[in-house]
Amino acid sequence: MAVDNLPVGTIVNAAAADFPEFARRYVNLASADFGAKVLKCSDEFFASADRMLQSSEPVFIVGKFDDHGKWMDGWETRRKRVAGHDTAVVRLGMPGVIHGVDIDTSHFTGNFPPAASLDACYCAGDPDEDTVWTPIVAPISLKGNAHHFIDMAREQRTYTHLRLSIYPDGGVARLRVYGQPACDWAARDHSVSHEVSALANGGRIVAYSDAHYGTPFRVLMEGRGVNMGDGWETRRRREPGNDWCIVELGHAVTVDKIEVDTAHFKGNYPDRISLQAAHVSQATDQSLVTQAMFWPYLLEEQATGMDAQHFYEESTIKALGPVTHVKLNIIPDGGVSRLRVWGKLAAQGTQS
Numbered sequence: 001m002a003v004d005n006l007p008v009g010t011i012v013n014a015a016a017a018d019f020p021e022f023a024r025r026y027v028n029l030a031s032a033d034f035g036a037k038v039l040k041c042s043d044e045f046f047a048s049a050d051r052m053l054q055s056s057e058p059v060f061i062v063g064k065f066d067d068h069g070k071w072m073d074g075w076e077t078r079r080k081r082v083a084g085h086d087t088a089v090v091r092l093g094m095p096g097v098i099h100g101v102d103i104d105t106s107h108f109t110g111n112f113p114p115a116a117s118l119d120a121c122y123c124a125g126d127p128d129e130d131t132v133w134t135p136i137v138a139p140i141s142l143k144g145n146a147h148h149f150i151d152m153a154r155e156q157r158t159y160t161h162l163r164l165s166i167y168p169d170g171g172v173a174r175l176r177v178y179g180q181p182a183c184d185w186a187a188r189d190h191s192v193s194h195e196v197s198a199l200a201n202g203g204r205i206v207a208y209s210d211a212h213y214g215t216p217f218r219v220l221m222e223g224r225g226v227n228m229g230d231g232w233e234t235r236r237r238r239e240p241g242n243d244w245c246i247v248e249l250g251h252a253v254t255v256d257k258i259e260v261d262t263a264h265f266k267g268n269y270p271d272r273i274s275l276q277a278a279h280v281s282q283a284t285d286q287s288l289v290t291q292a293m294f295w296p297y298l299l300e301e302q303a304t305g306m307d308a309q310h311f312y313e314e315s316t317i318k319a320l321g322p323v324t325h326v327k328l329n330i331i332p333d334g335g336v337s338r339l340r341v342w343g344k345l346a347a348q349g350t351q352s
């Protein structure tokens with residue numbers, strides 16, 4: 001991209017990429033939003049390694065320099081003048097099974113690394129000299145200013161940390177590690193309710209009708225939304241019907257509490273919401289969209305208000321028995337900051 005002739009301060013966005021299925025299906029376990037951190041790196045002279053874990057799209061700001069050189073949105077090491085290569089050790093925001101990665105060199109043109117590789121480990125604490133690293137991506141060639149999507153569908157192990165190696169030096173705008181957070185249900189207390197919709201507990205967005213604004217997976221994040229962008233928001237609906245979002249729960253449960261939080265959605269909260277649910281063992285993400293049309297109501301239509309948490313307890317929730325999936329209907333459209341579903345763990349394999 002020829003950026004030199006643009007006015008100083010112009011923010012240049014990364015070229016839109018054709019994202020593969022794993023990047024649409026799973027969350028980025030290496031996102032700073034989930035607490036992912038760079039624990040150590042061999043060098044970060046030009047740009048801090050933590051920057052490659054930001055969830056924002058990388059930008060190039062024309063004419064922005066700092067004391068070290070050109071300000072770059074990513075991790076960038078100095079030009080190596082000795083043998084060797086650079087590395088960065090990342091603690092994932094949540095332990096999980098990795099389904100694909102993206103080594104994104106957006107905006108690094110004359111300074112991208114010609115190759116990179118990834119190793120992973122599972123560690124209760126943080127890795128040290130005795131840690132045994134498993135190679136998960138052998139060295140691959142990189143291009144400048146480009147996404148490098150690597151499908152890892154065959155990977156089944158749970159990892160907590162990654163080590164990114166770049167050969168020999170250079171800049172990486174973003175490291176994205178798409179995967180399913182892992183949860184050890186056998187170790188959990190089965191006598192209490194669990195928030196099985198939470199990402200950290202294996203909750204996953206399966207499909208949604210529209211997500212013109214905001215990002216659907218954020219409704220399953222912990223804590224309250226920080227602003228209106230921290231949630232799921234649809235476009236204004238100009239035809240009959242309603243918007244919806246299907247969530248796979250981390251474990252089958254008998255639902256005993258639901259929260260729908262419209263934090264920050266004031267002129268655009270849904271007029272009403274409802275939830276449908278089912279216990280499903282045979283489905284694909286695509287077939288669930290069709291199957292969900294006929295699921296029974298877990299929560300009948302409820303009026304919602306702006307910028308508020310709405311809690312529903314057992315007296316309002318229908319007794320459907322164990323369910324594995326819920327469908328949130330927002331009527332007719334609007335924005336939701338958080339959805340939380342709690343319940344008692346059911347024996348896995350139960351079918352209704």
Ligand SMILES: NC(=O)NC(NC(N)=O)C(=O)[O-]
Pocket residue numbers: 046068069070071072076079110111
């Ligand atoms: N124009 C540059 O980006 N030069 C250098 N990098 C930074 N960030 O200044 C370099 O040597 O790669």
